[in-house]
Amino acid sequence: MNPTHPKLEPGQRVRIVQQIDRREGDWRGAAEGVLVDVHTRPTGSWYVGKPEGRYPLRRVTIRKDNGELSIISLDEDSQIEILPAAPDAAATS
Numbered sequence: 001m002n003p004t005h006p007k008l009e010p011g012q013r014v015r016i017v018q019q020i021d022r023r024e025g026d027w028r029g030a031a032e033g034v035l036v037d038v039h040t041r042p043t044g045s046w047y048v049g050k051p052e053g054r055y056p057l058r059r060v061t062i063r064k065d066n067g068e069l070s071i072i073s074l075d076e077d078s079q080i081e082i083l084p085a086a087p088d089a090a091a092t093s
Contacts, residue, residue: 005080008038013086014062016072017079031070032083033062 008014015032040058058074065086074080 005074005078006082008035008060008080010035010037013083014060015081015083016060016062016074017081018072018075019077031062031064031072033064033070034086035060036063036069037061 012035013033014035015030017028017030020027020029038058038060040056043055043057059071060074061069061071063069072078
């Protein structure tokens with residue numbers, strides 16, 4: 001885990017911004033929703049350079065406002081912002 005990432009717990013509303021550096025210009029993508037799960041699991045990637053061929057990836061599952069579930073792999077450059085609860089969620093709690 002990146003020490004600059006905040007402590008993540010299910011139920012928090014988060015915005016995750018990731019950037020891919022490209023020759024034609026950087027591409028930024030963002031996802032926002034309620035955190036469902038945080039886990040670290042090894043990947044089966046063959047090119048990661050570890051003898052056993054597995055590299056642990058930290059992944060988060062978020063539920064977006066439209067109900068879609070997204071699983072996002074975090075890296076050291078991922079920006080995570082904890083947001084206040086959505087007004088709809090606060091009213092129904």
